[in-house]
Amino acid sequence: MPERKQSENELIASLKVFGSRISGPARAKAELPFIPLPESNKVFEITELLSQSPLTNDRVLYIHLPFCNQNCTFCGYYKEIHCGTGLIDKYIRKITGQLELLNSYPWFKEKPFHAIYFGGGSPASLSTSQLTFLMEAVHRFIPQNLNTELTVETTVNEVNQTLVNNLVQLGINRMSIGVQSFNTTLRQSVGRISDRQKVIESIQSVHSAGITNLCIDLIYNLPGQTIESWEDDLQILGELPVTGCSVYPLIPFPDSTLVRSGNFIQQTVEDAFKYFTMADDFLLSLTNWTPFTPVQYGHVTAGEPKYIKAQGQQSDLLALGPSAGGRINEYQYLSKYSLETCLSAGFNFLLNSSWSSVHKDYISFRHLFSLSEGAGILTDEILSIDQNFADLIVGLLNRKLIENIDNKYVMTSTGRFWAGNLSQLLTREICYLLNKY
Numbered sequence: 001m002p003e004r005k006q007s008e009n010e011l012i013a014s015l016k017v018f019g020s021r022i023s024g025p026a027r028a029k030a031e032l033p034f035i036p037l038p039e040s041n042k043v044f045e046i047t048e049l050l051s052q053s054p055l056t057n058d059r060v061l062y063i064h065l066p067f068c069n070q071n072c073t074f075c076g077y078y079k080e081i082h083c084g085t086g087l088i089d090k091y092i093r094k095i096t097g098q099l100e101l102l103n104s105y106p107w108f109k110e111k112p113f114h115a116i117y118f119g120g121g122s123p124a125s126l127s128t129s130q131l132t133f134l135m136e137a138v139h140r141f142i143p144q145n146l147n148t149e150l151t152v153e154t155t156v157n158e159v160n161q162t163l164v165n166n167l168v169q170l171g172i173n174r175m176s177i178g179v180q181s182f183n184t185t186l187r188q189s190v191g192r193i194s195d196r197q198k199v200i201e202s203i204q205s206v207h208s209a210g211i212t213n214l215c216i217d218l219i220y221n222l223p224g225q226t227i228e229s230w231e232d233d234l235q236i237l238g239e240l241p242v243t244g245c246s247v248y249p250l251i252p253f254p255d256s257t258l259v260r261s262g263n264f265i266q267q268t269v270e271d272a273f274k275y276f277t278m279a280d281d282f283l284l285s286l287t288n289w290t291p292f293t294p295v296q297y298g299h300v301t302a303g304e305p306k307y308i309k310a311q312g313q314q315s316d317l318l319a320l321g322p323s324a325g326g327r328i329n330e331y332q333y334l335s336k337y338s339l340e341t342c343l344s345a346g347f348n349f350l351l352n353s354s355w356s357s358v359h360k361d362y363i364s365f366r367h368l369f370s371l372s373e374g375a376g377i378l379t380d381e382i383l384s385i386d387q388n389f390a391d392l393i394v395g396l397l398n399r400k401l402i403e404n405i406d407n408k409y410v411m412t413s414t415g416r417f418w419a420g421n422l423s424q425l426l427t428r429e430i431c432y433l434l435n436k437y
């Protein structure tokens with residue numbers, strides 16, 4: 001393990017500023033003054049929005065495949081367990097129908113998408129013919145270029161050579177595997193099926209099939225986890241052919257079995273800092289690895305996560321499927337419907353979602369979140385924004401939460417730990433700017 005760079009003193013100093021740690025982006029940005037669109041106006045406004053040309057080049061697309069064959073105790077994602085093939089077929093046809101429909105709108109078809117992400121559930125629950133049907137429609141209807149990133153996320157248990165070879169043939173160029181921990185006892189205590197050996201073999205088989213951009217995620221604050229098992233997880237990662245890693249604390253979803261059973265114990269901020277710092281120091285000691293976002297690390301070229309980066313920088317995101325949420329310009333939406341509802345005749349994924357909007361100047365300021373989401377902000381840009389913002393930057397520099405590297409303000413390691421709190425400060429600054437202009 002590399003020598004620790006962050007001191008307890010820095011944690012104590014930050015605690016005095018923030019009080020408690022915000023670890024989820026949703027809570028950090030909750031103060032943005034979005035107002036629900038009235039039902040009477042919704043169809044008209046969304047149709048107008050999609051009829052315009054896209055304003056940015058880094059739009060990304062998310063397709064939710066809400067099917068899973070596991071039931072992890074910490075899971076709070078919308079999913080249907082052990083769904084029949086017939087229902088999955090219907091859903092895939094619905095998705096491809098929506099893509100064809102979207103392809104008639106200028107906003108959708110005029111520029112290539114920067115990244116497409118298939119999440120779940122576990123998209124690997126689909127059969128070969130279902131994946132092929134879906135991917136043919138993806139390539140037919142979604143504008144892409146040679147650099148478009150196509151990511152599939154999967155659980156370890158579903159990885160096999162046939163699946164991965166098939167994904168490569170269908171154009172998938174990045175995979176994200178939900179590892180959580182290599183420790184067999186820990187994995188199985190939260191409902192994961194595979195053991196350490198299967199995890200290692202899965203990673204090696206994805207790599208040997210030709211997926212060179214391969215990310216895994218590791219979670220801290222799992223029940224029963226120790227700092228020694230966490231160190232072990234990191235060491236194993238360092239020996240495997242992965243090019244990226246997401247590291248984050250377990251999210252206590254209120255509907256998860258873990259929280260409902262009363263078995264979730266919130267880590268103290270001091271303990272969270274120990275786990276975070278160990279991972280941050282270790283991952284940045286790997287050759288040419290960088291923090292792309294506060295939770296996503298990877299090799300600077302081979303491990304670039306385009307979708308995740310664009311998400312963090314608040315780029316436009318078109319998200320399709322139950323429980324998915326997206327944003328276009330000054331609008332955002334949440335798809336609150338169930339699988340059953342969205343399969344009904346005439347159902348439209350976007351028009352049947354709940355939409356809200358904020359002042360149209362928001363699109364001039366939303367990129368400021370790049371500071372708390374990892375990309376950083378050019379130092380020259382600060383002065384052109386506002387004195388309040390310049391003062392905020394000076395305060396963050398003085399507290400060593402950000403630093404100036406090559407004329408860019410970026411978070412320090414301690415800043416990454418407090419990234420949710422920094423997002424909240426930026427949210428407040430953006431609210432102030434929206435009121436001012």
Ligand code: SF4
Nearest residue numbers: 068070071072075121
């Ligand atoms: S594999 Fe993913 S979607 Fe399925 S239960 Fe586990 S966390 Fe949830």
